[in-house]
Amino acid sequence: MEQSFIRDLASIVGSEYVLSDRESLACYGYDATPELESAPGAVVLPAHADELARIMARCHSAGVPVTARGSGTNLSGGSLGTPTGIVLQTSRMNRVIEIDKENLTISVEPGVITSAVHRAVEALDLFYPPDPGSMNISTIGGNVAENSGGLRGLKYGVTADYVMGLRTVLADGNLLATGGKAVKDVAGYNLRQLLVSSEGTLGIFAEVILKLIPKPAAKKTMLAHFPALEQAALAVSHIIAARIIPSTLEFMDRVTIKCVEEYAHVGLPLDVDAVLLIEVDGHAAQVGDDAAAIGEICRKEGCSLFQEATDPAMALQLATARRVALSALARVRPTTILEDATVPRSCIAPMVTFIQKTARKYDLTIGTFGHAGDGNLHPTCLTDERDRDEIARAHQAFAEIFAAALDMGGTITGEHGVGLAKKAYLPQLVGTTGLAVMGGIKKAFDPSGLLNPGKVF
Amino acid sequence: MEQSFIRDLASIVGSEYVLSDRESLACYGYDATPELESAPGAVVLPAHADELARIMARCHSAGVPVTARGSGTNLSGGSLGTPTGIVLQTSRMNRVIEIDKENLTISVEPGVITSAVHRAVEALDLFYPPDPGSMNISTIGGNVAENSGGLRGLKYGVTADYVMGLRTVLADGNLLATGGKAVKDVAGYNLRQLLVSSEGTLGIFAEVILKLIPKPAAKKTMLAHFPALEQAALAVSHIIAARIIPSTLEFMDRVTIKCVEEYAHVGLPLDVDAVLLIEVDGHAAQVGDDAAAIGEICRKEGCSLFQEATDPAMALQLATARRVALSALARVRPTTILEDATVPRSCIAPMVTFIQKTARKYDLTIGTFGHAGDGNLHPTCLTDERDRDEIARAHQAFAEIFAAALDMGGTITGEHGVGLAKKAYLPQLVGTTGLAVMGGIKKAFDPSGLLNPGKVF
Numbered sequence: 001m002e003q004s005f006i007r008d009l010a011s012i013v014g015s016e017y018v019l020s021d022r023e024s025l026a027c028y029g030y031d032a033t034p035e036l037e038s039a040p041g042a043v044v045l046p047a048h049a050d051e052l053a054r055i056m057a058r059c060h061s062a063g064v065p066v067t068a069r070g071s072g073t074n075l076s077g078g079s080l081g082t083p084t085g086i087v088l089q090t091s092r093m094n095r096v097i098e099i100d101k102e103n104l105t106i107s108v109e110p111g112v113i114t115s116a117v118h119r120a121v122e123a124l125d126l127f128y129p130p131d132p133g134s135m136n137i138s139t140i141g142g143n144v145a146e147n148s149g150g151l152r153g154l155k156y157g158v159t160a161d162y163v164m165g166l167r168t169v170l171a172d173g174n175l176l177a178t179g180g181k182a183v184k185d186v187a188g189y190n191l192r193q194l195l196v197s198s199e200g201t202l203g204i205f206a207e208v209i210l211k212l213i214p215k216p217a218a219k220k221t222m223l224a225h226f227p228a229l230e231q232a233a234l235a236v237s238h239i240i241a242a243r244i245i246p247s248t249l250e251f252m253d254r255v256t257i258k259c260v261e262e263y264a265h266v267g268l269p270l271d272v273d274a275v276l277l278i279e280v281d282g283h284a285a286q287v288g289d290d291a292a293a294i295g296e297i298c299r300k301e302g303c304s305l306f307q308e309a310t311d312p313a314m315a316l317q318l319a320t321a322r323r324v325a326l327s328a329l330a331r332v333r334p335t336t337i338l339e340d341a342t343v344p345r346s347c348i349a350p351m352v353t354f355i356q357k358t359a360r361k362y363d364l365t366i367g368t369f370g371h372a373g374d375g376n377l378h379p380t381c382l383t384d385e386r387d388r389d390e391i392a393r394a395h396q397a398f399a400e401i402f403a404a405a406l407d408m409g410g411t412i413t414g415e416h417g418v419g420l421a422k423k424a425y426l427p428q429l430v431g432t433t434g435l436a437v438m439g440g441i442k443k444a445f446d447p448s449g450l451l452n453p454g455k456v457f
Numbered sequence: 458m459e460q461s462f463i464r465d466l467a468s469i470v471g472s473e474y475v476l477s478d479r480e481s482l483a484c485y486g487y488d489a490t491p492e493l494e495s496a497p498g499a500v501v502l503p504a505h506a507d508e509l510a511r512i513m514a515r516c517h518s519a520g521v522p523v524t525a526r527g528s529g530t531n532l533s534g535g536s537l538g539t540p541t542g543i544v545l546q547t548s549r550m551n552r553v554i555e556i557d558k559e560n561l562t563i564s565v566e567p568g569v570i571t572s573a574v575h576r577a578v579e580a581l582d583l584f585y586p587p588d589p590g591s592m593n594i595s596t597i598g599g600n601v602a603e604n605s606g607g608l609r610g611l612k613y614g615v616t617a618d619y620v621m622g623l624r625t626v627l628a629d630g631n632l633l634a635t636g637g638k639a640v641k642d643v644a645g646y647n648l649r650q651l652l653v654s655s656e657g658t659l660g661i662f663a664e665v666i667l668k669l670i671p672k673p674a675a676k677k678t679m680l681a682h683f684p685a686l687e688q689a690a691l692a693v694s695h696i697i698a699a700r701i702i703p704s705t706l707e708f709m710d711r712v713t714i715k716c717v718e719e720y721a722h723v724g725l726p727l728d729v730d731a732v733l734l735i736e737v738d739g740h741a742a743q744v745g746d747d748a749a750a751i752g753e754i755c756r757k758e759g760c761s762l763f764q765e766a767t768d769p770a771m772a773l774q775l776a777t778a779r780r781v782a783l784s785a786l787a788r789v790r791p792t793t794i795l796e797d798a799t800v801p802r803s804c805i806a807p808m809v810t811f812i813q814k815t816a817r818k819y820d821l822t823i824g825t826f827g828h829a830g831d832g833n834l835h836p837t838c839l840t841d842e843r844d845r846d847e848i849a850r851a852h853q854a855f856a857e858i859f860a861a862a863l864d865m866g867g868t869i870t871g872e873h874g875v876g877l878a879k880k881a882y883l884p885q886l887v888g889t890t891g892l893a894v895m896g897g898i899k900k901a902f903d904p905s906g907l908l909n910p911g912k913v914f
Contacts, residue, residue: 102694102803125700147643158641160650161618174890181801183831184615184871186604186654187879188887188913189895193617193650197643214700237559243582243671285742344638346559374640414641422644430645433631437901438646444897456645 001041001084005062009044009086012054017092019043028087031072031079032134033421034335035385040067040081045089048109049167049175049206052093056204057173059086060450066171067452068200070111070139075338076419078146078199078455085453088204090141096120097207103181104212105164110141110205114148117210127215129156129247132415133326141205147197149415151322154373155247155281156213158415160196165209168195170202171446181209194441199417200452202445216281219247220291221315224298225272225305229253232274233349235301236372239278240345242297244290248279249373250322253352256329256367256380263328266321272304276372277322325369326380333365333382335391339398341405342414345375354404355379362393376414403428418456426457458498458541462519466501466543469511474549476500485544488529488536489591490878491792492842497524497538502546505566506624506632506663509550513661514630516543517907523628524909525657527568527596532795533876535603535656535912542910545661547598553577554664560638561669562621567598567662571605574667584672586613586704589872590783598662604654606872608779611830612704612738613670615872617653622666625652625659628903633660651898656874657909659902673738676704677748678772681755682729682762686710689731690806692758693829696735697802699754701747705736706830707779710809713786713824713837720785723778729761733829734779782826783837790822790839792848796855798862799871802832811861812836819850833871860885875913883914 001020010018019025020042029039041064046052059066065085072079081087094111099120106121106128114135117128131150132138138148144166149158165179178192179185195202226232236249252260254273261268268275276298280290291308298306309315330336343351352368355377359366370377379401381394402412402425412418412425427435435457442449442457458477467475476482477499486496498521503509516523522542529536538544550566556577557563563578563585571592574585588607589595595605601623606615622636635649636642652659683689693706709717711730718725725732733755737747748765755763766772787793800808809825812834816823827834836858838851859869859882869875869882884892892914899906899914 100801100803101698103801104697147647149641153641160647170890170894176890176894177888178891180866180868182799182833182867182871183802184606184610184799184828184833185868186872186874187868187870188875188883188891189659189898190604190617190650190654191891191894193647194898197647202646214702240561241558245671283740283743283746286740289740342639342641344557344560345640346557371641376639376641409637410639411637411642411644413644414639415643417643418645426645431634433627433633434635434645434648437627437633437648440901441646441651441898444894444901 005064006042008058009042009055012058013044013046013051017045028069028081031074031077033075033077034337036077036080036420038080038082040085040087041083043087043089045092047092052204052206053169053173053175055088056169056171060172063448063450065450065453068141068145068204070142071137073134073138073142074146074419075416076421078417078419078452080420082453090139099124100181105181105209106212107207107209108140109207110139112140114138114140114143121212122215125215126212128162128210128212130159130162140208144196144205144208145198145200146417147415149371149376151248151250151371153371154249155245160193162211163192163196163208164211166192166195166205167207168203169206171448171450175206176203179209199419199456201442201456202451218284218287219279219281220287221309221318222278222291222294223307223318223321224276224278224303225269226274226303227272229273229352230349231301231303232276235276235298235303236348237346238297238301239294242293244293246278246373247281248277250277250370251372252322252325252369253367255365256325256369259328259332259367260321260325263331264320264324266317268321269305277319322369329367329380329382333384335383335385337381337383337394339379340376340414340416341379341401341410341412342376343405343408343410345373347408347410348372348375351377351405351408355401358397358400362397364394364397375410420455423457462521463499465515466499466512469515470501470503470508474502485538488531488534490532490534491794493534493537493877495537495539497542497544498540500544500546502549504549509661509663510626510630510632512545513626513628517629520905520907522907522910525598525602525661527599528594530591530595531599531603531876532873533878535874535876535909537877539910547596556581557638562638562666563669564664564666565597566664567596569597571595571597571600578669579672582672583669585619585667585669587616587619597665601653601662601665602655602657603874604872606828606833608705608707608828610828611706612702617650619668620649620653620665621668623649623652623662624664625661626663627660628905628907632663636666638666656876656913658899658913659908675741675744676736676738677744678766678775679735679748679751680764680775680778681733681735681760682726683731683760684729686730686809687806688758688760689733692733692755692760693805694803695754695758696751699750701750703735703830704738705734707734707827708829709779709782709826710824712822713782713826716785716789716824717778717782720788721777721781723774725778726762734776779826786824786837786839790841792840792842794838794840794851796836796858797833797871797873798836798858798867798869799833800862800865800867802830804865804867805829805832808834808862808865812858815854815857819854821851821854832867877912880914
C-alpha cells in the first residue's frame with residue numbers, strides 16, 4: 001500500500017490509528033474461521049461516523065477495497081481483508097449513544113460489545129434478547145452485519161428482529177439513514193433489513209438503533225438427559241406441540257457431552273446420547289406451568305435424568321454445560337471446523353443422525369450441538385489442518401451435510417454468514433435467478449465493488 | 458389492448474378469466490384510495506402459480522405492464538393498473554396449501570383472505586397475529602406486499618415479522634424462492650424482507666409461508682375514557698414505563714368518538730377527549746396482573762371511566778368501538794381521506810395536538826384514531842371530493858402533518874404504503890442516496906419497469 005495513501009488516511013484519523021507494520025497486519029490477517037488467512041494492506045481505526053465517512057470517500061476515490069471488522073469472531077472468513085485494501089476496524093466507535101426508556105430503544109455505535117448492551121439495558125429492567133455465543137467479545141456492528149442468532153432465538157428471534165434503525169456509510173462515503181424509532185415504517189423498500197446480514201458488502205454501519213423489550217420477570221433452567229437421540233427429538237416436538245415456546249431449547253450430542261464434561265466437570269453423565277438445555281421465561285406463573293409441562297413431556301419420552309435449577313447458581317451451572325460446548329470441543333484437536341447447517345425444526349433427528357453417519361463414513365470426529373428449537377445445528381469437526389487428507393475428508397463430509405440440509409428444506413447457514421467459507425454453496429441454494437438479483441443489488445449499493453470484495457458471491 | 462394479446466392471455470387462463478369489457482375495467486379502475494382512478498387494459502385471473510408465471514412471461518415479452526391486485530383495499534392507490542397494462546387479480550389463487558403443526562407454519566396462496574388464516578389456525582390453538590383493519594376482505598398477498606399492520610402490532614409486530622418464505626414470480630416470469638420453514642437463514646441478501654412491502658413493484662407472490670405462534674391462553678379487554686388528550690398519552694407512557702406491553706393499545710379522539718357513538722351506539726360518553734382500547738393477553742396470571750396495573754395507571758392519570766370486560770360479549774362490544782372507527786367516520790361525508798402519519802411512541806400527544814390544530818387552521822373535520830402503542834396514527838379527513846377548495850385545503854393540511862411527523866423522527870406511512878398517494882413525500886424521507894439505491898434495486902428485479910409502474914417512486 002502506497003505511503004502517500006497511508007498518510008492520507010492518517011490525516012483523517014491520526015497516524016496512531018493507521019496500522020501498516022508487518023506485525024499488525026499479520027494480527028488482522030485471520031478471524032475465527034479455520035484455514036483462512038489474508039492480511040490487509042492497512043488497518044484503520046476511525047473514532048466516529050464522520051471519520052468513517054471520510055475514510056470511505058478517500059478509499060472510493062482511490063479505488064481501494066474496504067473490509068469492516070469488529071472483534072474478528074466471524075466464522076465464515078467475512079472479516080478478512082485483501083492485500084490491496086484496508087480493514088476498517090470499528091473498535092474505537094464504541095459509545096452507547098442513548099437509551100430511550102419511553103420508546104424502548106438503545107442507540108449504539110457499531111463497535112459496542114454485545115454483552116455491554118445486555119448489561120446496560122438489564123440494569124433498567126429492559127432486555128435485548130440476541131445472545132450469540134461470542135457475545136462477550138463480538139460487536140453489535142458485526143452482529144447486525146451477520147444477523148447473529150444465539151440461544152434465545154427460538155422465542156425471541158435474531159438480531160434482525162431488533163434492528164429498528166441504521167445509519168450506514170456507503171462505499172462512496174455517503175450516509176444512508178434507514179428506519180428510526182417509529183415502530184412501523186413502510187415508506188419505500190426495506191433497505192434496513194437488506195443491510196442486516198449483508199456481511200459488510202453493502203455498507204458499513206455508523207449507528208444502530210435497537211429495539212428493547214421488558215425484561216422477563218422470571219426464568220427457569222432445566223437440563224434433560226436422554227439415552228437416545230430420537231427421544232430428545234421427540235421431546236422437542238412434543239414441547240412445541242404443547243404450544244410452549246421455551247426461550248432456550250438447546251441440544252448436545254454424545255461427542256459434545258463427553259468433551260464438555262472432560263473440560264468443565266459439570267456432572268454430565270457420559271452414557272447418554274443427548275441432553276437438552278431448556279429455559280423458559282416470562283411471568284412467574286407461566287414459567288411454573290411451562291416448566292412442569294416440560295418435565296412431564298421429557299419424562300414421558302424416557303429421559304434418564306431431569307434437572308431443574310432451584311437457584312441462580314444451579315441455573316448457571318446447567319447453562320454452562322451448553323455455553324462452553326465450543327470451547328470444550330475446540331481444545332481436543334488443533335483445528336475446529338464449526339459449521340451451521342440449518343433445517344426445519346421437525347428435521348432435527350434425521351439431520352443429527354445423518355451427521356453422525358457421515359462422520360463415521362469419513363472417519364472423522366464430529367460433535368453436534370446447537371439450537372434444537374429453531375433447527376440451527378452446529379456440527380463441529382475436530383481435526384488438524386496440517387493433516388491434508390483428514391481436512392479433505394472433512395470438506396467432503398460437510399458438502400454432503402449441506403446437501404442433506406438443503407434436501408430437508410434447510411439452509412447452508414443459519415447465523416454464521418456466507419463470507420468466503422460458504423460461497424461455493426450459495427448458488428445451489430438461491431439459484432441463478434437469486435444470484436442475478438443479488439448481483440444487481442450489490443451494484444446498486446457499491447457499483448465499483450469495493451466493499452468486502454469477494455465475499456458472499 | 459390488442460385482441461390478439463387478449464387471446465394469448467385467454468389461452469393461458471381460459472377466456473372467462475380475462476376481463477376486458479368496459480364494465481369490468483371500470484370496476485377495477487379504483488381501490489380504497491379516494492380521488493384516484495385508473496382503469497387497466499385487461500384483468501387476468503390465474504388459477505395457480507404456473508398460470509401466473511406464464512402470464513408474466515407473456516406480458517414481459519410483449520412489454521405490457523402488470524399490477525397485482527388482491528381485494529383492492531389498498532389505501533395508497535397501489536393496486537391501480539394502467540390503461541396499457543393488465544391487472545393481475547389473485548382471488549382465484551386462494552388455497553391454504555398446508556398447516557405444519559410441527560414447524561408452526563402455514564403455507565398459502567396469495568389470494569387467501571387474512572381472516573381465513575386466523576380461523577384456520579385458531580381452530581388448532583395457533584395464532585397468526587397480524588390483524589389489519591381490512592382483515593375480513595384483504596388478502597395475504599396484499600398484506601405481504603404492503604407489510605400490513607393492525608391492532609396487535611405493539612406486542613406482536615406486523616406482517617413482515619411472520620413471513621418466513623416467499624415464492625415470487627418476477628417480471629420476466631422466473632420464479633424466485635426465498636426463505637422457507639427454517640427459522641434462521643442468513644444465506645445471501647435478505648430478498649424475502651425486501652419483497653415484503655415492495656408494493657408489487659419487484660415481483661408477484663405465488664406462495665407465502667407464514668410463521669405461527671401458540672394462541673395466547675387468556676385475554677382481557679379494557680376501555681379507558683380520558684377528559685383530556687394529554688392524560689391518555691401519559692397513560693400510554695406509564696404503561697410502557699411499567700414494562701407492560703399490551704397486545705392492543707389503541708386511541709380515538711373526540712371527533713372519532715362522536716362519530717362512532719352515532720354509528721354504533723356502544724355507549725361511549727361524548728364529553729371526553731380521548732379513549733384508549735387496551736387488550737392484554739398471555740398466561741391468565743399475567744393477564745390479571747397486567748390488567749390490574751393498567752387500571753391503576755389509567756385511574757392515576759385521571760381517566761373518568763375504566764371499563765373492564767367481564768365476558769367475551771362485553772370484550773367484543775368494547776373492541777367494536779375501535780374496530781368500527783373508520784366505517785363510522787366514513788359515513789359522515791362523501792369522501793374519506795384516511796392517512797397514516799407515524800411517529801415514535803413518545804410523540805403521540807404532540808402529534809395529535811398538531812393534527813387538531815392543523816384541522817382548525819384549514820377549517821377541516823379530521824378525526825384521529827390509531828395505534829397509540831406503536832405511534833401509528835390515522836388522521837382521517839371527512840370531506841367531499843367535489844369541493845375542490847376543501848380538498849385543496851385537506852392536501853395542504855396533510856402536507857404539514859407529514860412534515861411534522863418527519864420532524865418528530867417519524868415516517869410518512871406506517872402501514873398503508875407509498876403507492877401513488879405518498880410518492881411526493883418519499884424523497885424528503887429517504888433522500889437522494891436512498892432513492893438512488895431503491896432505483897438500483899428496482900432495476901435489479903425489473904429492468905424493463907413493467908411491475909406496477911409509477912408506484913412508490
